[in-house]
Amino acid sequence: MTKNKLIEEAISVRQRAYVPYSKFAVGAALLTKSGKVFTGGNIENAAYSVCCCAERVTIFKALSEGENEFIAMAVAADTERPVPPCGACRQVMSEFFDKEMEIHLTNIKKETKTFKMKELLPFSFGTEDLLGS
Ligand SMILES: O=c1ccn([C@H]2C[C@H](O)[C@@H](CO)O2)c(=O)[nH]1
Numbered sequence: 001m002t003k004n005k006l007i008e009e010a011i012s013v014r015q016r017a018y019v020p021y022s023k024f025a026v027g028a029a030l031l032t033k034s035g036k037v038f039t040g041g042n043i044e045n046a047a048y049s050v051c052c053c054a055e056r057v058t059i060f061k062a063l064s065e066g067e068n069e070f071i072a073m074a075v076a077a078d079t080e081r082p083v084p085p086c087g088a089c090r091q092v093m094s095e096f097f098d099k100e101m102e103i104h105l106t107n108i109k110k111e112t113k114t115f116k117m118k119e120l121l122p123f124s125f126g127t128e129d130l131l132g133s
């Protein structure tokens with residue numbers, strides 16, 4: 001699974017996003033160490049506060065299928081610049097992604113910026129703060 005293929009999966013899964021309110025479809029694709037790819041789109045709700053971003057849908061899909069070791073993630077939306085994940089998703093990513101893991105942020109023109117986890121959420125609160133290291 002190349003970076004480009006992962007990006008194409010993220011762009012393609014936008015069609016399955018459930019976005020009747022914002023009409024803003026986001027797609028994510030997550031490559032596991034075992035070589036599987038999980039994908040997901042954002043899922044909204046009439047009670048706006050329980051909307052779930054594509055990134056979290058995808059991470060939770062993988063975790064609930066027993067996968068917890070990841071190689072890379074791609075996130076795509078129809079934005080001017082590569083789509084930046086929200087703060088909540090960055091926190092969830094930081095729980096499960098290694099600090100060196102690459103996250104490819106892109107748009108439908110495939111303009112892509114790649115960040116390491118530690119760059120997307122520096123000085124993040126984590127397990128070691130809660131439980132000690
Ligand atoms: O990185 C992002 C940013 C936003 N959204 C979703 C949340 C909501 O459904 C819609 C508008 O914010 O886009 C994502 O899925 N990922």
Ligand SMILES: [Zn+2]
Pocket residue numbers: 053054055056085086087088089090
């Ligand atoms: Zn989010």
